[in-house]
Amino acid sequence: MDLTPSLVSAARALAQIDLGQLAEISGLDTEALVRFEQGLSGLDNASLDALRKAIDHFGVEFLPAGDAGPGLRLKFNTQETGQLLNWEQEGGTPGENEVP
Template identity: 40%
Template sequence: MTIIGPQARAARALVRWPRDHVARAAGLDEEVLLAFETGGTDLDPDARHRLRLALEAGGAVFLPENRDGGMGVRLKFTTKDVRAIDRMENEGGAYGSDDV
């Protein structure tokens, strides 16, 4: 499934990741991602695929256009799940290097 810029921007907002994090995860320049999200440029198929995979790793689910409605994006997790994940990510205190 091909994603469009506004859909990527919506997915990024849903997963609550900053643009620089998504750009790094997708192997894109942050300015290129901004331009794509705002309709200023297009991405090649490989870059779109990497962007989609990065956003899906954060919990975004891309919805294709069908007879019931237009394309969209939603969260893989419920609001309750997201709160639990956020709580778990903040447990354990400070982290350090691991010599293993």
């Protein structure tokens, strides 16, 4: 599936993230993402791959194009996605797991 500006915008809306958050996780420049979403410029294959991985990181899954075209859905419900994002931002040092 081609990663289009409208799919990226829809993915951000589903995940409830802004361009800054997407830029941080994808490693791409915020301005490059703005221009891409506005359809003013494209991205190379490596950048598109990084963008797809970042969108996946936020719990958005791409659905194959069917009769209605490509689609998106959350891998987790909104509450679970919010909890995961909060846990990732808690910081601190990881503790040791004491699993028998």
